[in-house]
Amino acid sequence: MLKSAMFRCGQLCSRVFAVEFDLRTEPLYFTLSSTPQELHHAHQQLFGDGEKLFSLHVHCDNRTEKARTHAEIKHKLSDTLSRDCDVFEASAFIPNVKNSVVKGFFIRDKSTTSLSEDILKTLQQSKSVCVFSYKREGQHCWQEQWSPVSPVEDSVRKYVTPAAAAEHHPSTLNIRNADVYYCMNEAYEVLQECTDIIPESKEVLKLVDEQLEKSRGEGFPVIVIEGLDATGKTTLTEALRDTLNATLLKSPPQCLAPFRQRFDSEPPLIRRAFYALGNYITAAHIGKESQRAPVIVDRYWHSTAAYAIATAVGGRVENLPKPDSELYQWPEDLLKPNLVLLLTVSPEERLRRLRDRGQDKTVEEAELEINQLFRLKVEEAYKRIQNPACIIVDASPSPQEVLQQVQHLIRNKCHL
Ligand SMILES: Nc1ncnc2c1ncn2[C@@H]1O[C@H](COP(=O)(O)OP(=O)(O)OP(=O)(O)O)[C@@H](O)[C@H]1O
Numbered sequence: 001m002l003k004s005a006m007f008r009c010g011q012l013c014s015r016v017f018a019v020e021f022d023l024r025t026e027p028l029y030f031t032l033s034s035t036p037q038e039l040h041h042a043h044q045q046l047f048g049d050g051e052k053l054f055s056l057h058v059h060c061d062n063r064t065e066k067a068r069t070h071a072e073i074k075h076k077l078s079d080t081l082s083r084d085c086d087v088f089e090a091s092a093f094i095p096n097v098k099n100s101v102v103k104g105f106f107i108r109d110k111s112t113t114s115l116s117e118d119i120l121k122t123l124q125q126s127k128s129v130c131v132f133s134y135k136r137e138g139q140h141c142w143q144e145q146w147s148p149v150s151p152v153e154d155s156v157r158k159y160v161t162p163a164a165a166a167e168h169h170p171s172t173l174n175i176r177n178a179d180v181y182y183c184m185n186e187a188y189e190v191l192q193e194c195t196d197i198i199p200e201s202k203e204v205l206k207l208v209d210e211q212l213e214k215s216r217g218e219g220f221p222v223i224v225i226e227g228l229d230a231t232g233k234t235t236l237t238e239a240l241r242d243t244l245n246a247t248l249l250k251s252p253p254q255c256l257a258p259f260r261q262r263f264d265s266e267p268p269l270i271r272r273a274f275y276a277l278g279n280y281i282t283a284a285h286i287g288k289e290s291q292r293a294p295v296i297v298d299r300y301w302h303s304t305a306a307y308a309i310a311t312a313v314g315g316r317v318e319n320l321p322k323p324d325s326e327l328y329q330w331p332e333d334l335l336k337p338n339l340v341l342l343l344t345v346s347p348e349e350r351l352r353r354l355r356d357r358g359q360d361k362t363v364e365e366a367e368l369e370i371n372q373l374f375r376l377k378v379e380e381a382y383k384r385i386q387n388p389a390c391i392i393v394d395a396s397p398s399p400q401e402v403l404q405q406v407q408h409l410i411r412n413k414c415h416l
């Protein structure tokens, strides 16, 4: 066995594994030990008798390569194994230790033809992928390194040992500077690392360099309007622009529109760095425009953080970072607005508005529609963001009534 592979497997052995078996419940946690342990009922369901079970994890020192490999594998697994195989997200992590998560997948192959083995064979050839198989014998289950041909030399059999639920859901451990960025340089460096594989990164970085905010003195108020899609942001921001004689800006800004689709197809590490940089460009525009008139902004950092956190965190709302987590703190180097308003409507009203609008939906919008859990997590993450926190506005009344409600808030809070 290669020395590097041994190191990688050794790294995994000291960790807790979490498998997102059913997104509505807690993940199933287990560790590995050298002595047999009895499986709990829930673990017996995961490690089914007579099924072929595998887990694979992606290791790589280069973070952009690691993120892209993980995304590629996810795509390949869902394309190839849709029939007779269950594929679950699985992480190996050290409880409560930031950035300790090694992401991967757990595969339950129920086919009679060992459907998964061909693809695992191909994936295993990559030096950044580590594959394990699991064997069940009565109440016990053990893990060993997997090889498609013969048993792996020196592979040690490790028994699956049910473990307690983690205090912090593993998907919250790696959010900082991988899903949400808290200073411009962190996002900037990610795009710098991508210039060979994504040439558009250079153009985005050039725009950031050209438009960086210089300084902002005390100007006119800056008001951000946030909310899920179809909650009425465009309708309201345009009305506010007209009634307040304000300047209307958006994040991401128009100059990034030609690159958005390209970055939307990248894994979160890269995609979220793009949106983060978009906020800094918008901040530069705000700094300039607020010297002349009030500024209304359609989406800003609340959107970037809330969508990123809700996507990164698997399963239920309870899995989100705790309300007092530093992950909800506004980046110190990003211009702060004077007021942030979050438009909320009931899920039924939002769906009605989406349907009435009849436009194409982005993948994420479509996901919102079918994925109630995701919608709840985005809304909850919006509400937890601090410094500045958002004020919730009931956007279900008519556009005129929502405008009046918001004008009232702006008069009170910004004296406009
Ligand atoms: N207060 C309201 N009452 C009823 N319908 C509304 C209201 N505000 C907006 N709409 C309608 O709902 C739909 C979505 O509104 P709008 O485009 O303003 O939302 P949005 O938040 O900007 O969406 P997105 O983020 O997807 O661009 C539009 O058809 C709009 O006419």
Ligand SMILES: Nc1ccn([C@H]2C[C@H](O)[C@@H](COP(=O)(O)O)O2)c(=O)n1
Binding pocket: 229, 251, 252, 275, 278, 279, 299, 300, 301, 303, 304, 305, 307, 308, 362, 364
């Ligand atoms: N400042 C922003 C604006 C948008 N996003 C992301 C979050 C969603 O994936 C999507 C929603 O935008 P829309 O479809 O309404 O244009 O874009 C972000 O991360 N940061």
